[in-house]
Amino acid sequence: MIDNPCTFFVPGPTWVRPEILEEMTRPMIGHRSAEFKALFSGIRPGLRELFGTTGEVFVATSSGTGLLEAALINCVGRRVLVTTCGAFSERWLSIAQKLGLEVDRLDTEWGEAVSPDRLADHLEGRQQHYDAVTITHNETSTGVINDVESLARVVQEESPGSLILVDAVSSLAGAPMSCDAWGIDVCVSSTQKGIALPPGIAVFSVSERAFEVARERPYRGTYFDFLEFQKNAALDSVPFTPSVPHFYALARQLRDMAAETLPVRFERHRAMRALTLERTARYATPMAKLEFASPTVSALRPHRGDSEVLRSRMKKRGFTLGGGYGKWKELCFRIGHMGDISLEALSSMLDVLGEEAEQ
Ligand SMILES: *Cc1c(COP(=O)(O)O)cnc(C)c1O
Helix, strand or coil: CCCCCCCEECCCCCCCCHHHHHHCCCCCCCCCCHHHHHHHHHHHHHHHHHHCCCCEEEEECCCHHHHHHHHHHHHCCCEEEEEECCCCHHHHHHHHHHCCCEEEEEECCCCCCCCHHHHHHHHCCCCCCCCEEEEECEECCCCEECCHHHHHHHHHHHCCCCEEEEECCCCECCECCCHHHHCCCEEEEECCCCCCCCCCCEEEEECHHHHHHHHHCCCCCCCCCHHHHHHHHCCCCCCCCCCHHHHHHHHHHHHHHHHHCHHHHHHHHHHHHHHHHHHHCCCEEECCCHHHECCCEEEEEECCCCHHHHHHHHHHCCCEEEECCHHHCCCCEEEECCCCCCHHHHHHHHHHHHHHHCC
């Protein structure tokens, strides 16, 4: 049995249960074999449930960023609007710029969520058409969750021809996602965050509308060509050699999530947010405005002392926390409370954090 007590509270990768690590030690199978087809077809219904879609869902052997780039390559010919509120939502921006796309940005102050009203103002009556608008569901650098449903509705009303591309890397499986109901065209997630697998694969959903746009694109790249994923998925397969051990782990994790049930899982995440904010309030201030505080990650600034010193003290006590990210690197530390972490494990860590912070 692999020994893996939960002492790891980084906002990705997250703590992985021993049972999941165990799954990854299964014997190898060929990715064109009947066994693999059975494995992959068993995974897809659970993924559909997570994404809230009856449409196409896929697994790529890459981290999430590969799929953010893929979404832009497959879906954007020319112009894209990027909504930002922190370092991860800005990643869309840098990818789009490197691809040579025409990029507009709607910036929001770090710590706040993107405002649907401001998005509406930006889109209202614009002459130029956006091929797509990007939204980051959960901004991992600031611990803010965006209201994707309202933002997507604004795009549909003000710019109905634009595809909606969503980064749900640090929210999927930790907060509800309803791609069909909300009209999301491409939704991307890594699996080392809310899905709590070791890093190495990423999952995504693609709408019919996005496939239609992709079909018209002269160049979709090779490794992440959405149409190749679609063609292969029809045969319960994937375009290139996948990380088979991760597929075993994902199959197991989806079964275990179904047993926990998604509503219970989401409630556990909300409870972890509440516990974290309540137990740290005496000695730290959340970087996120409370109304936007994320259920999967909290960025916290200690009232006294240096957050890096606090983090290294915690390390000596056996607990790993996340550091600040991007321009907030020095300013705060982050607690990842997502995936399979229990309230009990979080509470034990917060006991120790309280001792160290209030010394
Ligand atoms: C972690 C993270 C990413 C980057 O994902 P990788 O799997 O490391 O490529 C992108 N967006 C958000 C919101 C994240 O939290």
